[in-house]
Amino acid sequence: MATVNKNYLRLQGSYLxxxxxxxxxxxxxxxxxxxxxxxxxxxxxxPIAPAIITALHSAVDEMGQxxxxxxxxxxxxxxxxxxxxxxxxxxxxxxxxSPDEIFVSDGAKGxxxxxxxxxxxxNKIAVCDPVYPVYVDSNVxxxxxxxxxxxxxxxxxxxxxxxxRENGFAPDLPSQVPDLxxxxxxxxxxxxxxxxxxxxxxxxxxxxxxxxILYDAAYESFITEEGIPHSIYECEGAKECAIEFRSFSxxxxxxxxxxxxxxxxxxxxxxGEKLWPLWARRHGTKYNGAPYIIQKAGEACYSQEGRAQxxxxxxxxxxxxxxxxxxxxxxxxxxxxxxxxxxxxxRTPGNMTSWEFFDQxxxxxxxxxxxxxxxxxxxxxxxxxxxxxxxxxxxxxIERIRNI
Amino acid sequence: MATVNKNYLRLQGSYLxxxxxxxxxxxxxxxxxxxxxxxxxxxxxxPIAPAIITALHSAVDEMGQxxxxxxxxxxxxxxxxxxxxxxxxxxxxxxxxSPDEIFVSDGAKGxxxxxxxxxxxxNKIAVCDPVYPVYVDSNVxxxxxxxxxxxxxxxxxxxxxxxxRENGFAPDLPSQVPDLxxxxxxxxxxxxxxxxxxxxxxxxxxxxxxxxILYDAAYESFITEEGIPHSIYECEGAKECAIEFRSFSxxxxxxxxxxxxxxxxxxxxxxGEKLWPLWARRHGTKYNGAPYIIQKAGEACYSQEGRAQxxxxxxxxxxxxxxxxxxxxxxxxxxxxxxxxxxxxxRTPGNMTSWEFFDQxxxxxxxxxxxxxxxxxxxxxxxxxxxxxxxxxxxxxIERIRNI
Numbered sequence: 001m002a003t004v005n006k007n008y009l010r011l012q013g014s015y016l017x018x019x020x021x022x023x024x025x026x027x028x029x030x031x032x033x034x035x036x037x038x039x040x041x042x043x044x045x046x047p048i049a050p051a052i053i054t055a056l057h058s059a060v061d062e063m064g065q066x067x068x069x070x071x072x073x074x075x076x077x078x079x080x081x082x083x084x085x086x087x088x089x090x091x092x093x094x095x096x097x098s099p100d101e102i103f104v105s106d107g108a109k110g111x112x113x114x115x116x117x118x119x120x121x122x123n124k125i126a127v128c129d130p131v132y133p134v135y136v137d138s139n140v141x142x143x144x145x146x147x148x149x150x151x152x153x154x155x156x157x158x159x160x161x162x163x164x165r166e167n168g169f170a171p172d173l174p175s176q177v178p179d180l181x182x183x184x185x186x187x188x189x190x191x192x193x194x195x196x197x198x199x200x201x202x203x204x205x206x207x208x209x210x211x212x213i214l215y216d217a218a219y220e221s222f223i224t225e226e227g228i229p230h231s232i233y234e235c236e237g238a239k240e241c242a243i244e245f246r247s248f249s250x251x252x253x254x255x256x257x258x259x260x261x262x263x264x265x266x267x268x269x270x271x272g273e274k275l276w277p278l279w280a281r282r283h284g285t286k287y288n289g290a291p292y293i294i295q296k297a298g299e300a301c302y303s304q305e306g307r308a309q310x311x312x313x314x315x316x317x318x319x320x321x322x323x324x325x326x327x328x329x330x331x332x333x334x335x336x337x338x339x340x341x342x343x344x345x346x347r348t349p350g351n352m353t354s355w356e357f358f359d360q361x362x363x364x365x366x367x368x369x370x371x372x373x374x375x376x377x378x379x380x381x382x383x384x385x386x387x388x389x390x391x392x393x394x395x396x397x398i399e400r401i402r403n404i
Numbered sequence: 405m406a407t408v409n410k411n412y413l414r415l416q417g418s419y420l421x422x423x424x425x426x427x428x429x430x431x432x433x434x435x436x437x438x439x440x441x442x443x444x445x446x447x448x449x450x451p452i453a454p455a456i457i458t459a460l461h462s463a464v465d466e467m468g469q470x471x472x473x474x475x476x477x478x479x480x481x482x483x484x485x486x487x488x489x490x491x492x493x494x495x496x497x498x499x500x501x502s503p504d505e506i507f508v509s510d511g512a513k514g515x516x517x518x519x520x521x522x523x524x525x526x527n528k529i530a531v532c533d534p535v536y537p538v539y540v541d542s543n544v545x546x547x548x549x550x551x552x553x554x555x556x557x558x559x560x561x562x563x564x565x566x567x568x569r570e571n572g573f574a575p576d577l578p579s580q581v582p583d584l585x586x587x588x589x590x591x592x593x594x595x596x597x598x599x600x601x602x603x604x605x606x607x608x609x610x611x612x613x614x615x616x617i618l619y620d621a622a623y624e625s626f627i628t629e630e631g632i633p634h635s636i637y638e639c640e641g642a643k644e645c646a647i648e649f650r651s652f653s654x655x656x657x658x659x660x661x662x663x664x665x666x667x668x669x670x671x672x673x674x675x676g677e678k679l680w681p682l683w684a685r686r687h688g689t690k691y692n693g694a695p696y697i698i699q700k701a702g703e704a705c706y707s708q709e710g711r712a713q714x715x716x717x718x719x720x721x722x723x724x725x726x727x728x729x730x731x732x733x734x735x736x737x738x739x740x741x742x743x744x745x746x747x748x749x750x751r752t753p754g755n756m757t758s759w760e761f762f763d764q765x766x767x768x769x770x771x772x773x774x775x776x777x778x779x780x781x782x783x784x785x786x787x788x789x790x791x792x793x794x795x796x797x798x799x800x801x802i803e804r805i806r807n808i
Contacts (some may be wrong), residue, residue, distance in 0.1 A: 001614030002583040003524040003675035008682050018479060018688050043475035053468035056697070057461060063660065064457035066794075071447035071659040075422060106510060106662075106692070113690040117545065120407040137689045179406040210405030255475040256467065256696045257769065258510075271407035278412050284419040285541045286517040288510070291698060292660045293460070390470075 002126045007143040010155075016133050016374040017041050023358075024368055031366075037397040039324075039385045040368035042342065044187065044253040046316060046392075048297075049209075051310035052252065059293035072342040073289030075280065077104020077261065081295045084302040085261060089246065101265050101276070103283055104298075106258040106290050108218045108247035112182075113138035114286075115214055115243060115262070118278040119180060119270065123403040125157035126178030128171050130189055130372055130379030132216070137181040153377040162378045163190060169345070170194050173201065177209045179270075182187065183232075184216035185286035186223060189375045191321075191337015196229045203232065206241040212270055213238075215246035218247040218260075221314050239265035243275070250342060252301045252310045259290055259298045315344050320394040321387035327398035342387040345372070357383050365400035409793045411547040414559075420537050421445050426772040428772050430682060435770075441801040443789045444725075444772035445730075446592065446746070449797075451489065452701075453713035456656065459479040459704035463697035477693030479684065481508025485699045488706040489665060493650065499637035501667055505680070508688055508702075510776065511664040511695050512622045512651035516586075517542035518690075519618055519647060521664070522586060522682040523674065530563035530582030532575050534593055534776055534783030536620070539586040557781040566782045569596060573740060573749070574598050581613045587636075588620035590627060593788040594749040595725075595741015600633045607636065609637040610645040616674055617642075622651040622664075625718050627744045643669035647679070654746060654792075656705045656714045663694055663702045721746050725791035731802035746791040749776070761787050769804035 013019060020040050028036055048056070051344045062068035076082060081101035090097035101377045105111050116125070121143055124262040127135050136158060139145050146157035154160050159178045161171035169192035170185075183202065194202075206213050223230055232242045237385050244263040248254035270327045290298075300306045321338035334347035348357040354371030361367045372382030389397065417423060424444050432440055452460070466472035480486060486503035494501035509515050517538050520529075525547055531539050540562060543549050550561030558564050563582045565575035573596035574589075582593035587606065589598045598606075610617045619636040627634055636646045648667040672679045694702075704710045725742035733739045738751035752761040758775030765771045776786030793801065 001675055002527055002616040004682060005524055005676040005681065006520050008522060008685060009677070011685060041476070045470070045473065045475070047470045047473040048467045048535075050468065053464060056464040056467070060457060060460040060464060063460070064454065066449070066451045069449065069451040069657075069660070071449070071657075072445070074659060109692045110690055118409050118412060120409055121547075123406055134689060141686070141689070143525075212406040253473075253475075256473070256477060258692060258695050271405055273408040275408065278408060280546070281412060281415060281419065284422050285538060285545070286514055288513045288662060290660075291662050291695065293697075294695060307597070380642045 001264065003124060005141065007141050008089055010145070010148055011137060011140050012022070012148055016370070020368065020370065023362065034366045036362070036366045036368060037389065037393045037400075038368040039389050039394070039397055040370045042250070042388060043255050044250065044387045044388045045390050046253050046259070046313050048253055049306060049313060051306040051309055052297045052300045055296050056293055059296035063293060070292040073292060073295065075284050075289070076102065077290065078292070078295045081299050084299050087092065088302050090231060090233060093230055093234060095231050096239070097233055097263055097265070100339070101263055103264065103279060104290055104295060105260050105262060105287065107249060107260040108216065108245045109134055111245050111260060111262045112214070112216055114282065116142055116144065116180070118275060118282060119212070121175070123179035124157065124159060124178045125182065126161055126174055127182045128163045128184065128187070129154070129160040129181065129377060130163060130375030130382070132184060132373050133375065150285055160376065160378075163187070163192065164378060165336070170191060170198060175206050175325055177211065179211055181206060181211055181213045182216070183213055184218070186219040186341035188219065188300055189343055189370065189379065191339070191341035191343040193223065193225070193228045193340045195227055196234060197228050199232060200235045202335040203235040203238045203325045207237050215242050215244045217244055219250055219341055220246070221251040222318060222342055224318065224339055228340055233263070239267060241268070243268070248298055248301060254297070257297060259294050267345045274382060277400060317387045320391060323394055324387060324398055327402060331402045338387065344385045344387065346383050346385065348381050348383050352382055353380060354383055360404070361401065365404060367397045409545065411545050412792040414549070414552055415541060415544050416552055419541070420774070424772065424774065427766065431766055438770045440766070440770045440772060441793065441797045441804075442772045443798070443801055446654070446790045446792060447659050448654065448792045449794050450657050450717050452657055452661070453668050453710060453717060455707055455710040455713050456701045456704045459700050462698055463700035467697060474696040477696060477699065479688045479693070480504070480506065481693065482696070482699045485590065485703050488703050490708050494635060494637060497634055497638060499635050500643070501637055501669070505667055505669050506700060507666045507668065507683060508694055509664050509666060509691065509782045510662040511653060512620060512649045513538055515649050515664060515666045518616070518686065520546055520548065520584070522686060523616070523678060527583035528561065528563060529584045529586065530565055530578055531586045532567045532588065532591070532690065533558070534567060534779030534786070535586065536588060536592045537779065551570055564780065567591070568782060569740070572596060574602060577609050581615065583615055585610060585615055585617045586620070588619055588622070590623040590745035593747055593774065593776065593783065595743070595745035595747040597627065597629070597632045597744045599631055600638060603633050603636060604639045607639040607642045607645060611641050615645065617646040619646050619648045621648055622744050623654055624650070625655040626722060626746050628722065629744055632744055637667070643671060645672070647672070652702055652705060655718070657717060658701070661698050661701060663698050698788060720795070721791045724793060724795060727798055728789055728791060728802055731806060735806040742791065748789045748791065750787050750789065752785050752787050755785060758784055758787055764808070765805065769808060771801045771804055
C-alpha cells in the first residue's frame, strides 16, 4: 500500500504566505468596501521595464517563426545569459565565477528549497532565526530537522542562530558546528546586512569545519552602502565553501516572470565529492530550463538601457523603504532595515504578539504586513513591511498606521 | 562536515539525453561540414501557433503597464487556465475533475520527478521497461531504488514491468504488488497505447491493493484511434487511485515555453492521508508558479482559433510519424508506434545493440535517434525515432536510413 512522506506531517501550519493570503481573502470578502493595502508578501508592483518588454516581444516573435523557434533550453541555461551574469554580477565585482558555474533557473525559491537534495540526509542545518521559511520547510520535508518542539517553537535537530537587535540581526558563529549554513544578506525578513569582514569570518569558519554556506543574495541590488558584499565570492576562499542564489524577482520585478540562478563553483566539494556534477544531474533530470523568452528578458537586464531602468526601479522601492522607515520612526516605532533592503523590520508596539499586530493592522487600518513570528521564534514581537508597494499606497499605509 | 546525498552516486551514467547531446556535439565539431538530422530528443520544431503568439504579445504588454502588471501567480495557477483545462481536457471527456484539483506547473518533467517526494521513502515503485528515465532516476535520488545491479541492468528494489513486442508494449499486471505504479500512455518511448478496458484493469488492481498510479498523459493529443483513453479519469474509480500529468510541450509545442499541470483529486489518499494537501504544500513551498505570460499562452490553446492551429500542428507531426513508419517498414524494418504517438519504435537490424545502431546512424548517415537501451534493459535492440522534425528533415532522414 502506498503511504505518504511522513516528514510532511511535521510541517507546522500552512506555508506562511498562504496563511496570510487566506486571512486577507476572508477579510476582504467580509468587507468588500474596504481598500486593503498589501505590504505583506514581498511582491513587486512596478511594471516590467521598457527595455525588457521590448526584449520579450522580440523573443516572442522569434518563437513564432520556424527559423528562430527555440525548443528545450540548454541544461544550464542559454550561454548569452550565463555570459552576461558572469561578466556583470561577478567579474565586474572581482569575483572569479565562470559562465559554466552558473545554473539558470525559474527563481531562487525553487533553488533554495531544492539545493538540500544533493546533501546527505544526516547533514545538520543552521538557519538564522527569524528566517525565510523555505529553508527550514524544505529540510523538514526531507526529514533533516527532527520533530517540532512546541516549547522552543523549533525543530529539534536544527541549529537556530538568533538574530536580535543586540547582534544587529546578524547571527554569531554557532558553537555547535553545522554542516549546512543558510545565510541571506541583505536579509529577509530583517533587512539587515553583513559587512565583508563579518562575512569573511563565516567563510573562514565554514572552510575550517568543512561546512557549506548556502548564501541567498536575492536582495543584493538593494545594497546602497559601501563595504557590504554583493556576493559571497567577494570573500577569500568562498569558492571552496559556498553556493550562492540569485534572483531577478526583486532586482528587475520578475516575480511574475520567474528567473534566477545558482552558482556552484567547479572546485566546491562536500565530504570529498564535487557538488557541481550532482547539481548538474539534478538540473538535467528534474528541470527543463527557464523559457527562452524569459531568459532573453533576463539578458535585457544587463543592457545599458535595461540596467538604467531597473536601477531606477530599485531606487523607487528604496524611497518607499525610507518613507516607511522615517514615518514609523517619527511615530515612535522601533524600526530596522530599509537602507540596504526592501524590508522594514519593526518592533510591535506594547509587546503585542506579531499575529495580534497583524490582525490589528488588517482589521483596523486594512494594511497587510507579515508577522515576524512567522519567520521563527526570535521574530516574535516583530513585524515586516515591504517597500514593494506603489508610492501612493505606501504613503497611505504609513499614514493609516500612524493614526491607529 | 557536509556530505553529499549518496543516492546520487548510484545513478548510472549521465542523463540519457545529455549523453546523446554530448555525442552529437563531438561528432559535429569533428565533422563541421555534415548536416546532422536530429530525430533523437523529443523536441518539437514547429513554431508556436499564431493565436498563441498573439496571446503572448498581449500578456507581455500587460506586464509592461502598472495597471495590468502581474507579480507572483496564485499557488495552483491562474483560475482562467485551470478553468479552461477542467472544461476542455476533462469535463468535455466526461471526467469529473474540478479546477481546484489542477496544479499548473512549468512542465511534466518536473512534476513527474517531484511527485515521488510526497510518498514514503520505503514505497516500492514499478515502472515499464523500457521507460522515460526520469521516473527511475528521481527515485534513485530519493533512495527508493536500492543498488544498481549490473547483471539485470536495473535497480534491485524496483519492479520492472517488461514491455515487449509479445505484450504489445503494454505491461502485464505485476505479481509483486507495487506501491507506486508509473504508467505512460501514449507511451514514451514505444509509442504504444492502452485501451480503456486494459487501463480499467490497472485502476481496479491499484484500488484493490492500495497502490497509486502515476499516469503520464503528456502525449494524449496524439491519440487518433477510438477506444483509447485520453485521461485515466475516464476509468471508473480512478479518482481514488491515480494522479495524472499533462504537458503543453508536445500538444502545442511548448518545450521552450514550459507549461504543464498535475491533477490530484481531492479524495485521493495514500495510507489514509490525503495527497492533495501534501502536493499543495510542496507547490507552495518549493515553487513559485509558471510565468503569467506563459499561462496566458496556455489559455490561448483552448480558444477556437488556438485549438484549430495546434490540432494542425499535431497532424503535421503525425504525418511525419506515418512517413517514418511506412518508410522504414517498406525498407524491411520491424516498426511499432507512430499511430497514436509521435514516437516510432523500431527493432535494430541484424541484432545490433541500440548504441551500435545509434553510432552507425550518426556516423554513416548523420541521423540522431535514441538508443532503446537508454530507456531500460528491455529497450535493448530497439531504437526510438521522433516525428518532431521538420517534414523536409524527416523525409531526408528516412531516405538516408533506407540507403544505409
